[in-house]
Amino acid sequence: MWNEEKERSASRRVYLKQQKRRRYLVFCLQWLLLFLLLALWELLGRWGVLDSFVVSSPSRVWRTLLNVASNHLPTHIGVTVYETLVGFSLGVLIGLTLAIGLWWSPFLSRLFEPYLVVLNSLPKIALGPVIIIIAGAGTRAIIVMALAISLIVTVMEMLSGFLHTDEDLIKMARTFGASRRQIFRHIVFPANLHTLFNSLKINIGLSLVGVIAGEFLVSKAGLGYLIVYGGQVFQMDLVMTGVLILALVAALMYQAVRLAQWLCTRFISHDRG
Amino acid sequence: MPLQEALRVEHLTQTYQAKNGETAAIDDLSFSVREGEFVSIVGPSGCGKSTLLSIISGLLTPTGGSVWVYGEPVTGITPKIAYMLQRDYLLPWRTIWKNVIFGLQVQGKDTAERLSYAEELLKTYGLYEFRDSYPAQLSGGMRQRAALIRTLAMQPDILLLDEAFSALDYQTRLAVSDDVYRILRREHKTILMVTHDIPESISMSDRILVLSGRPARLRAEHDICFDLPERTPLLCRNQPEFSSYFNLVWKELDVYVE
Numbered sequence: 001m002w003n004e005e006k007e008r009s010a011s012r013r014v015y016l017k018q019q020k021r022r023r024y025l026v027f028c029l030q031w032l033l034l035f036l037l038l039a040l041w042e043l044l045g046r047w048g049v050l051d052s053f054v055v056s057s058p059s060r061v062w063r064t065l066l067n068v069a070s071n072h073l074p075t076h077i078g079v080t081v082y083e084t085l086v087g088f089s090l091g092v093l094i095g096l097t098l099a100i101g102l103w104w105s106p107f108l109s110r111l112f113e114p115y116l117v118v119l120n121s122l123p124k125i126a127l128g129p130v131i132i133i134i135a136g137a138g139t140r141a142i143i144v145m146a147l148a149i150s151l152i153v154t155v156m157e158m159l160s161g162f163l164h165t166d167e168d169l170i171k172m173a174r175t176f177g178a179s180r181r182q183i184f185r186h187i188v189f190p191a192n193l194h195t196l197f198n199s200l201k202i203n204i205g206l207s208l209v210g211v212i213a214g215e216f217l218v219s220k221a222g223l224g225y226l227i228v229y230g231g232q233v234f235q236m237d238l239v240m241t242g243v244l245i246l247a248l249v250a251a252l253m254y255q256a257v258r259l260a261q262w263l264c265t266r267f268i269s270h271d272r273g
Numbered sequence: 274m275p276l277q278e279a280l281r282v283e284h285l286t287q288t289y290q291a292k293n294g295e296t297a298a299i300d301d302l303s304f305s306v307r308e309g310e311f312v313s314i315v316g317p318s319g320c321g322k323s324t325l326l327s328i329i330s331g332l333l334t335p336t337g338g339s340v341w342v343y344g345e346p347v348t349g350i351t352p353k354i355a356y357m358l359q360r361d362y363l364l365p366w367r368t369i370w371k372n373v374i375f376g377l378q379v380q381g382k383d384t385a386e387r388l389s390y391a392e393e394l395l396k397t398y399g400l401y402e403f404r405d406s407y408p409a410q411l412s413g414g415m416r417q418r419a420a421l422i423r424t425l426a427m428q429p430d431i432l433l434l435d436e437a438f439s440a441l442d443y444q445t446r447l448a449v450s451d452d453v454y455r456i457l458r459r460e461h462k463t464i465l466m467v468t469h470d471i472p473e474s475i476s477m478s479d480r481i482l483v484l485s486g487r488p489a490r491l492r493a494e495h496d497i498c499f500d501l502p503e504r505t506p507l508l509c510r511n512q513p514e515f516s517s518y519f520n521l522v523w524k525e526l527d528v529y530v531e
């Protein structure tokens with residue numbers, strides 16, 4: 001990440017070239033692997049080793065995708081993506097705010113510690129029926145579900161990162177008369193950018209789990225609903241299409257977070273890692 | 274010519290409270306430092322030297338006694354005093370320039386005038402071309418210098434140094450202390466430096482205060498005088514008086530180290 005040296009020696013050039021080639025190789029192999037897996041899936045179905053009626057096949061998924069008019073696929077995708085993004089953003093925002101509050105007040109953080117630990121291990125999905133009754137059987141309940149699942153983890157991750165900030169850096173800031181707000185802004189937060197992005201990456205998965213579980217329960221729209229519906233009417237093609245789209249959504253969100261991290265470390269502050 | 278008194282410590286006492294009991298760190302300590310003087314404090318490890326500097330800087334409120342700077346009591350962080358910690362503690366995600374102006378930013382003093390003073394310091398002390406580098410790209414000595422500039426940029430009257438060179442290897446340490454000494458003399462600062470290192474204290478200071486083991490009390494005080502037209506730490510180390518000063522201070526510390 002350091003500024004590239006101006007004058008590059010010959011061995012440095014060779015090294016950089018090798019690194020580049022290796023990255024390229026890994027990238028190609030990753031796509032090749034995906035292609036091989038899909039081909040295997042297709043062929044095993046055609047040869048009768050797998051029952052395509054149960055596990056579907058890439059060609060059947062493709063046909064399902066083309067058949068959007070009859071299965072309202074775009075609507076379902078839209079609903080799920082919307083719920084996930086809202087749940088994810090709220091989880092991060094509220095989680096971060098709570099973590100900051102708890103860092104601010106050591107008293108509160110000690111007070112709430114056992115509650116956080118228990119809430120963290122509690123399977124939040126068990127609260128599903130209660131959430132549906134309170135928030136109504138719709139989008140709102142699903143978002144609350146996604147939030148319930150990702151929030152506590154965010155709070156715990158971020159708080160532990162904040163609390164483990166190098167004490168000596170904080171002391172250094174205090175020798176310059178920094179206020180608690182300034183210490184947070186200039187020391188604690190930048191020192192934990194890495195933690196923040198890790199927690200964002202984990203939250204993508206957690207919000208998706210929350211949204212799909214919510215859609216299973218609410219059963220009105222979304223990929224979760226589509227999957228449940230597909231299962232009930234024995235249309236496994238629909239189920240597998242839903243799962244594949246979910247994988248794609250997760251991958252895209254992960255890449256978006258990585259891009260944000262890259263931008264952040266490049267333009268706003270420098271990453272230590 | 275009696276110089277003005279810059280710093281006075283009166284009957285200072287500090288007792289730490291912890292779950293497993295009380296620790297008396299400082300016991301009835303009094304001394305004063307004149308303007309422009311370079312005073313070292315030596316004492317056995319753990320005797321309460323860092324505690325003393327924390328109190329003088331206003332970071333810590335003592336359990337007893339008081340600290341006065343130019344006749345005014347210290348009750349919190351004051352712009353008259355700057356405190357330099359044992360290691361450089363440069364922020365790894367800031368460039369050298371951003372690190373150097375950290376204190377100014379925090380205190381809202383990043384005026385054009387102060388910023389250009391900071392820039393001037395970088396130029397004078399050979400770090401200007403590294404202003405856009407990150408701390409990890411600099412050597413230990415350069416980082417220490419950057420930390421010193423960050424402190425000097427605040428334009429304090431009194432500087433507190435807590436074992437400011439102990440993180441450096443021996444060679445670098447000699448060079449950096451020589452370097453820092455020149456810088457501080459040039460900027461006409463009053464200095465109170467804490468150290469373990471007796472030769473370092475003798476080579477740099479005008480006066481040495483020897484503390485007892487914990488709780489810290491004032492055990493002895495020595496004026497250090499070298500017959501040199503222009504004094505630098507490295508030159509002092511080669512003077513005949515050096516070893517007699519060393520023996521003097523070492524014996525006093527020795528009693529308490531055992």
Ligand SMILES: Nc1ncnc2c1ncn2[C@@H]1O[C@H](COP(=O)(O)OP(=O)(O)OP(=O)(O)O)[C@@H](O)[C@H]1O
Nearest residue numbers: 289290291296298317318319320321322323324325
């Ligand atoms: N925050 C604190 N709470 C309780 N005890 C403390 C605290 N800070 C320091 N002490 C104790 O006070 C004593 C003096 O500590 P201090 O750090 O001032 O010593 P020091 O002379 O600077 O030591 P060193 O030579 O190792 O730097 C030590 O015994 C230490 O354990």
Ligand SMILES: [Mg+2]
Nearest residue numbers: 322323324435
């Ligand atoms: Mg100390």
